[in-house]
Amino acid sequence: xVSEVKDYSGLSQAQVDERVAQGKVNISQNLKSxxxxxxxxxxxxxxxxLVNLVLLLALCLVGSxxxxxxxxxxxxNMAIGIFQxxxxxxxxxxxxxxxxxxxxxxxxxxxxxxxxxxxVLDDIIVxxxxxxxxxxxxxxxxxxxxxxxxxxxxxxLIQKKKNDSLLSGSFIACGVCYAKVTAVxxxxxxxxxxxxxxxxxxxxxxxxxxxxxxxxxxxxIIFPIGAGLFISQYFAGGGNLQDTVIKSVxxxxxxxxxGMILLTSTVLALTVIRLSQKKVLAQDLYCVESLARVDVLCxxxxxxxxxxxxxxxxxxxxxxxxxxxxxxxASVVEGSDxxxxxxxxxxxxxxGYKTVKxxxxxxxxxxxxxxxxxxxxxxSYIIGAAEFVFADRLRYARVFEEIEKxxxxxxxxxxxxxxxxxxxxxxxxxxxxxxLVLIKDLLRANVCDTINYFKEQGVVLKVIxxxxxxxVKNIALETGIEGxxxxxxxxxxxxxxxxxxxxxxxxxxxxxxxxQKKQLxxxxxxxxxxxxxxxxxxxxxxxxxxxxxxxxxxxxxxAARNVSQLVLVNDDFASMxxxxxxxxxxINNVERSSSLYMIKTIYSIxxxxxxxxxxxxxxxxxxxxxxxxxxxxxxxxxVLALQPNKNRIDGNFTFNIIARAGAAAFCIIMNIILxxxxxxxxxxxxxxxxxxxVYLTTLSTFLLVLRLSLPLNLLRSLMLxxxxxxxxxxxxxxxxxxxxxxxxxEALIFLSILAAVTTIVFNVLYSLSEHFVKRLNRKxxxx
Numbered sequence: 001x002v003s004e005v006k007d008y009s010g011l012s013q014a015q016v017d018e019r020v021a022q023g024k025v026n027i028s029q030n031l032k033s034x035x036x037x038x039x040x041x042x043x044x045x046x047x048x049x050l051v052n053l054v055l056l057l058a059l060c061l062v063g064s065x066x067x068x069x070x071x072x073x074x075x076x077n078m079a080i081g082i083f084q085x086x087x088x089x090x091x092x093x094x095x096x097x098x099x100x101x102x103x104x105x106x107x108x109x110x111x112x113x114x115x116x117x118x119x120v121l122d123d124i125i126v127x128x129x130x131x132x133x134x135x136x137x138x139x140x141x142x143x144x145x146x147x148x149x150x151x152x153x154x155x156x157l158i159q160k161k162k163n164d165s166l167l168s169g170s171f172i173a174c175g176v177c178y179a180k181v182t183a184v185x186x187x188x189x190x191x192x193x194x195x196x197x198x199x200x201x202x203x204x205x206x207x208x209x210x211x212x213x214x215x216x217x218x219x220x221i222i223f224p225i226g227a228g229l230f231i232s233q234y235f236a237g238g239g240n241l242q243d244t245v246i247k248s249v250x251x252x253x254x255x256x257x258x259g260m261i262l263l264t265s266t267v268l269a270l271t272v273i274r275l276s277q278k279k280v281l282a283q284d285l286y287c288v289e290s291l292a293r294v295d296v297l298c299x300x301x302x303x304x305x306x307x308x309x310x311x312x313x314x315x316x317x318x319x320x321x322x323x324x325x326x327x328x329x330a331s332v333v334e335g336s337d338x339x340x341x342x343x344x345x346x347x348x349x350x351x352g353y354k355t356v357k358x359x360x361x362x363x364x365x366x367x368x369x370x371x372x373x374x375x376x377x378x379x380s381y382i383i384g385a386a387e388f389v390f391a392d393r394l395r396y397a398r399v400f401e402e403i404e405k406x407x408x409x410x411x412x413x414x415x416x417x418x419x420x421x422x423x424x425x426x427x428x429x430x431x432x433x434x435x436l437v438l439i440k441d442l443l444r445a446n447v448c449d450t451i452n453y454f455k456e457q458g459v460v461l462k463v464i465x466x467x468x469x470x471x472v473k474n475i476a477l478e479t480g481i482e483g484x485x486x487x488x489x490x491x492x493x494x495x496x497x498x499x500x501x502x503x504x505x506x507x508x509x510x511x512x513x514x515x516q517k518k519q520l521x522x523x524x525x526x527x528x529x530x531x532x533x534x535x536x537x538x539x540x541x542x543x544x545x546x547x548x549x550x551x552x553x554x555x556x557x558x559a560a561r562n563v564s565q566l567v568l569v570n571d572d573f574a575s576m577x578x579x580x581x582x583x584x585x586x587i588n589n590v591e592r593s594s595s596l597y598m599i600k601t602i603y604s605i606x607x608x609x610x611x612x613x614x615x616x617x618x619x620x621x622x623x624x625x626x627x628x629x630x631x632x633x634x635x636x637x638x639v640l641a642l643q644p645n646k647n648r649i650d651g652n653f654t655f656n657i658i659a660r661a662g663a664a665a666f667c668i669i670m671n672i673i674l675x676x677x678x679x680x681x682x683x684x685x686x687x688x689x690x691x692x693x694v695y696l697t698t699l700s701t702f703l704l705v706l707r708l709s710l711p712l713n714l715l716r717s718l719m720l721x722x723x724x725x726x727x728x729x730x731x732x733x734x735x736x737x738x739x740x741x742x743x744x745x746e747a748l749i750f751l752s753i754l755a756a757v758t759t760i761v762f763n764v765l766y767s768l769s770e771h772f773v774k775r776l777n778r779k780x781x782x783x
Contacts, residue, residue, distance in 0.1 A: 008106070008124070009106070009107075009108060009109035010105070010106030010107045010108065010109070010123065010124040011107050011108075011120070011122060011123055011124070012107070012108055013107065013108060015122070016107065016120055016123075019120035019121050019122070020120060024120055024121035024184060025117070025118070025119070025120055025184060025185065026116060026117055026118070026119040026120070026134060026135045026181075026184040026185055026188075027117055027184075027185045027186075034085065034283075036086060039082055039085045039086055040082060042081075042085075043078050043081040043082045043085070044078060046215075047215050047216065047219050048074075048211075048215045048256065048258075048261065049074060049078070050219075051215070051218070051219050051222060051256055052070070052071070052074045052256065052258065055070075055249050055252060055253055056068055056070075056071055058245055058249055059245065059246070059249055059622070061245075062241060062242040062245045062246070063242065064242060064245065064246050064622075067246055067249070067621060067622035067623050068622075069622075069623070069626050070253055070258060070622065070626065073258045073259060073262050074258060076262055076266075077258070077261050077262045077265050080262075080265040080266055080269050081265055081285065083269075085283075085284065085285075102114060102115060103115070103116050103119060103125055103134050104125060104126035104127075105119065105123050105124065105125045105126070106123075106124040106125070106126060106178065107123070111126060116134035116135070119134055119135050119181055119184060120181070120184065121181055121182075121183075121184050122180060122181060123180070123181045124140055124178055124179070124180050124181075125137065125178070125179050125181060126176075126177075126178055126179075127144065127166075127172050127176070127177055127178075127179055128172060128175075128176045129172055129173065129174050129175070129176070129337070130171070130172065131171070131172045132169065132170070132171050132172075133146075133166050133167065133168050133169065133170050133171070133172070133179075134168060135168050135181045135182075135183065135184050135188055136165065136166065136167060136168050136181070136182050136183035136184075136187070136188045136189055137165070137166040137179035137180055137181050137182055138163055138164065138165055138166065138179065138180055138182055139160050139161060139162050139163060139164050139166065139177050139178075139179055140162070140177070140178040140179055140180045141162065141177060141178040142162075142175065142176050142177030142178055143159070143160065143161050143162075143175050143177060144160050144172050144173075144174065144175030144176065144177045145157040145158065145159055145160065145172075145173045145174045145175055145338060145340075145363075145364075146158050146160050146166060146167075146170050146171065146172060146173060147170060147171045147172075147173045147340075148167060148170040149302055149466075149537060151167055151169050151170055151189065151190065151537060151538050151539050157173045157174075157338070157340050157364075159365060160175075160177070165182075166179055167188075167189045167190070168183075168188040168189055168190045168191070169189070169190040169538050169557065173338060173340055174336075174337045174338040174340075174363070175337070190538050205286040205289050205290060206289070206293070206652065206653040206654070207264060207286060207289055207587070207590065207653055208286055209653075209654075210653045210654040210657070211260075211261055211264075213654060214256075214257060214601065214654075215256060218255040218256050218601070218605070221255075221605065222252055222255055222256075225252070225605075225608045225609060225612065226248060226252050226608075228612040229248045229251060229252070229608050229611060229612050229618070230244060230245070230248045231612075232611055232612045232613075232615065233247050233248050233611065233617060233618060235615070243617075246621050246622065247617055247618040247620070247621065248618070249622055251604050251607060251608045251611070251618050251620060252604070252608065253604075253622055253625065254600040254601065254603070254604030254620075254625060255601055255604045255605055255608070256601070257594070257597040257598060257600065257601050259597045259629055259633060259634055259637070260593075260594045260597035260598065260637075263590065263593055263594070263597070263634075263637050263638060263641060264590050264594070265285060266638070267586055267589065267590055267593075267638075267641045267642070268285040268286065268288060268289075268586060268590075269285060270642070271288050271582050271583075271585075271586045272285065272288070274582060275288070275578070275579060275582055278575055278578050279568065279569040279570040279572065279575060280566060280567070280568055280569065280575050280578065280579055281554075281566065281567040281568075281569055282565065282566055283564065283565050283566070283567065284565055287549055287565030287566055288579060288582060288583040288586055289583055289586065289587050290530075290532070290548055290549035290565065290583075291532055291549045291551070291566065291576075291579050291580055291583055292579075292580050292582075292583025292584050292586075292587055292649060293530050293548075293583075293587075293649060294459060294530050294531065294532040294548065294549055295458065295459055295460065295529050295530050296459065296460045296461075296462060296524050296529040296530070296531045296532070297454055297459050297460070297461050297462070297531075297532045297533075297534070298462045298463075298464050298517075298520070298521060298524075298531060298532065298533045298534070298543070298547070299461060299462065299463050299464070299534050300463075300464065300465060300533075300534055300535040300536065300537070300540055301463055301465035301467055301471070301472050301475055302465065302467065302536070302537075303535070303536035303537070303553045303555070303556055303571070304444070304534045304535070304536070304553065304573055305443060305444065305447055305463065305475055305476075305479055305573070306441040306442060306443055306444065306475060307442045307443070307444050307571075309341055309344065309345070309441075309442040310341045310342055310344070310345035310411070310439050310440060310441055310442055311345050311348065311349070311439070311440060311442050312345050312346060312348075312349035312437060312438070312439055313410055313438045313439060313440040314410075314438040315435050315436070315437060315438070316402055316435060316436040316438070317434070317435045318398070318399070318433045318434060318435060318436075319434075320434040320435060323353075324434065325415065325434055325435045326349070326350045326353045327350075327353055327354060327355065327356065328356075328379075328381045328415060328417060328434060329346050329349070329350045329383070329415060329437070330346075330347075330350035330353045330354070330355045331355040331356045331358065331373070331375055331381055332346070332371070332372060332373065332381050332383050332415075333346050333347045333350065333355075334355040334358065335358030335361040335373040335375075336361060336363065336364075336371060336373075337361075337363065338363060338364065338371075342411070342413070342439055345439050345442075346437070346439075356375040356376055356377045356379075357375065357376045358373040358374070358375055358376075359373070359374045359375060359376060360373055360374045360422070361373035361374075362422055362423075362424050364384070368384070368388060369384050369385040369387075369388035369389075370382055370383065370384025370385065370388055370389050370427070371383060371384060372384075372422055373422065374421060374422050378419060379417045379418065379419060380417065380418045380419075380420060380421065380422040380428055381415070381416075381417050382415070382416045382417070382418070382422065382427065382431070383413050383414070383415050383416075383437070384413060384414065385412075385413065385414070386399055386400065386403060386412065386413075386414040386436075389414050389416055389427065389431065390414065390416070390431065390433070396433060398433075399414060399433050399436070402436055403436065406436075406438065410438040410439060410440050410474075411438070411439045411440070412436060412437075412438060412439075413436070413437040413438075413439065414433060414435075414436055414437070415433075415434045415435045415436075415437055416431045416432060416433050416434055417431070417432050417434055418430055418431045418432065441471075441475055443475075443478065443479065444571075444572070444573050444574070445572070445574060446572075446573075446574035447479055447573055447574070448479055448480055449574065450573055450574050450576055450577060451479050451480050451481065452480065453576075453577045453580075454576075454577075455480070455482070457580070457648070460482075460507065460529075461481050461482070461507065462481075462506075462507045462508070462509070462520075462524075463475070463476045463481055463484075463507065463508045463509065464509045464512050464517050464520055464533075464543070465509065465510055465512060466510075466511065466512055466513070466514075466539055467510060467511075468510055468511065469487050469488070469489045469510030469511060470510075471510070472487060472508055472509070472510040473485070473487035473508055473510065476507075476508045481507055481508060482507060483506060483507035483508065484507065484508050486505075486506050486507070486508070487506070487508040487509070487510055488502055488506045488508065488509050488510070489510055489511050490509050490510065490511050490512045490513070490516050491511045493516075496519070499516070499519055499520065499523055500523045500526070500527075503520050503523035503524050503527070504523070504524070504527050513539075514538075514539040514540070514541070514542050514543075515542065517533075517539070517540065517542060517543035518542035518543045518545075518546050520543070521533055521543045521546045521547050522546055525546075525548070530548050530549075531547050531548050531549075532547055532548065532549040532550070532551060533546075533547035533549075533550050533551070534550075534551040534552070534553075534573070535550075535551075535552060535553075535556070535560055535564075536552060536553035536555065536556025536557065536560055536571075537556055537557050537560060538557045538560065540552075540556075540560050541557075541560055541563055544560060544563050544564050545563045549565055549566070550563060550564040550565050550566070551564060551565070551566045551567075551568065551576070552564035552566070552567050552568070553567075553568055553571045554567055554568060554569045554570070554571055555571050566579065581646055584645065584646055584647065584648065584649060585644065585645045585646065586641075587649055587653075588645045588647050588649065589640060589641040589642065589643060589645050590641055591653055591656055591657055592640055592641075592660070592708050593636075593637035593638070593640045593641040593708075594637075594657045595656075595657045595658075595660035595661040595704065595708070596632075596633045596636060596637045596661070596701065596704060596705065596708075597633060597637065598657045598658060598660075598661035598665070599633075599661045599664045599665045599668065599700070599701060599704065600625070600629070600633075601661075602658070602661060602662070602665035602669075603665045603668040603669050603672070603697075606665075606669050607669060607672055607673075610669075610672075610673060610676075611676075614676060616676050617686060619672060619675065619676075619689050619690045619693035619694075620690065620693060620694070620697075621690070621739050623737070623738055623739060624690065624694050624738055624739055624740070626738075627694070627727065627730050627731075627738045628694060628697055628698050628701065628727075630726070630730075631698075631723045631724075631726040631727035631730065632697075632698045632701035632702055632705065632723060632727060633701060635719065635722060635723050635726070636705040636708075636709070636719055636720075636723055639715065639716065639719040640705075640708055640709065640716075640719075643715075643716075650777040651773065651776065651777040655773075656773060659769045659772070659773045660704070660708075660766075660769065660770075660773075661704070662765065662769055663704070663761075663762050663765035663766040663769055664700040664701055664703060664704040664762060664766075665700075666761070666765060667696075667700040667703075667758045667761055667762050667765075668696065668697050668700045670758075670761070671693070671696040671697070671700070671754050671758060672693055672696075672697075674754065675689050675692060675693060675696075675750075675754075676689075678750075682746045682747065682749070682750045683746050684743075684744075684746060684747045684750060685741075687739070687741045688741060688743055688744070688747045690739060690740075690741075691739075691740050691741050691743060691747075692743070692747060692750065692751050692754070694731075694738075694740065695751060695755075696751070696754055696755065696758060698727060699755055699758055699759075700758055700762060702720075702723070702724065703758075703759065703762045703763070703766075704762075704766070705720065705723070706720065707763075707766055
């Protein structure tokens, strides 16, 4: 804390009150996570829920309460979505790391402690080492060095002197200064970036698009079909209103795949829970699918590839002993007031070594490129860039010869000493080189393995950073990013056409502004790519929001976390392959299981239209479909959805599930139409027709379950036994509840013939559809 008060007084209380009245207050403009109210609204107010509500009311009006069990699925689906999103919201809110400590402000001639939201325009605030700048300012008095990496991506410290600007969200690395507030609230730099990201982002999910397409299609046709079906069934049933509503709702309910939506929500929720155990937080259920589908992954350097730390890679001595070098390095660190990654690396390297007391220290300056001090052992120790410390290249040729032998992936500092006195801005004569200190950015653990994993999966990796081109290029080369040698300086890219072309051609970009990051993501999407973006700073927010899948580091800015779909809680980039594998398992299994639910949607639509024009009663009641759905669809689908599956995702989700469901749906439609047309020839009653319809529908569905379960293992075999057994128990012991009757001889013969035909037709059609889907997917891949 700064104890010295300058001879200026700051704002008076009257001036503060005047600015508060004018609204010139530093009200927080940070991006917030989705509100609880919005979560409830998004999960309750859906077209899917509206359609089901209308059908529920129709059944209640005619007193058929045993047929309203489908509402349980609707409520479960809402509950899972709401619970998971609120759970994720609370976890993200807890991760907020922006300090809420008080800010020192000069008012009425005294230093006061206030909250950052109480700062007003023209306040004079006192900033010292470690403080985060709460509002845009200019340096009023004093000097400091600032870390702006969360805002600009630039890792180097920036010297700030009187009248230099300070951006909100950056940190004071060293020094003390008084700063006058020039912009507050929404007018600050960080707030302006955040404001561009304040829009509702649509989830780019094939599963969501598929569900929306199915629900919208069914919602458009359900009311005209429902009206026509009601009229047809009313006259076919002899004017019985209750039977008409039950039969009509039975077919209409089947149009909307409620179970498929519940299955997907449940499986995705379980996936999110499994990911949380691996320290990955998913903020919406469908983001796992998004990452599993990406073909371009954009990486921020600092915080993603590197750990925002450095380490001493090697020491090249010029005759000094190891102890002498480490003592000199430790003494330089001890004498410095700065906080930066280079000095931290040296501090870690020299930990435990005794230091020489510093009498006078000259801090690093961007003009001189060195720092050093005068010490009690009679020496001056200097560390910095060789070309600035040793201006006479001929005299110190040995030093530069050693530097020429070193590759480009390290930062090279020279350590020198002299018995001469060190002055500010002026080095003493007769400098003696002690050593070259090679420092490297510390790569995150397993980052190279993670990079190789994505390369093996056919994902193109692009590094987009605000750091210098040379630094970004070196890190990209070290981590194995393809095309790193063709790194682009984005300050040279001035037109949209250039940016569009370079976004596809190159993979490494340096000196990228926040808006350029967003434009690069947009350009890649226009090229037809499915783009994921990782980042941790305010400078990444716009690109994160624009990407198809956004991934943030927990230690980064709260704005980056709040706009991202995935948060790596332990900042471990190596967690990404786990997310991809979980996503593949989830999507492939959901796709496989969803085809079971799609059967009912297909045959319900076709049969509803058939019964409008064919003057006979529909065979199903809602309670019968509940029996079929529970044992032939629900149990198998959940078991299949949780099986191991690391296959790559192929084809379009909607097309794949319809293709797989087509054979079974065709058999059911064929059977119901044949039953309706031929029931008079076999002398079977309407109750027997209904029972036979249930048996044949269940058979067609079980045939698909069997094909999806191949090759059988113990769990899938038990699933088939339980499903068939459960359905049989329901028919035999609870037949009356499910409107099932015992069949007489003619009805049994009719059932046997249709069952045999169904088995043959299904297997032929399913084999043909599988062959067609695989061939089409291979053709699409070749493109």
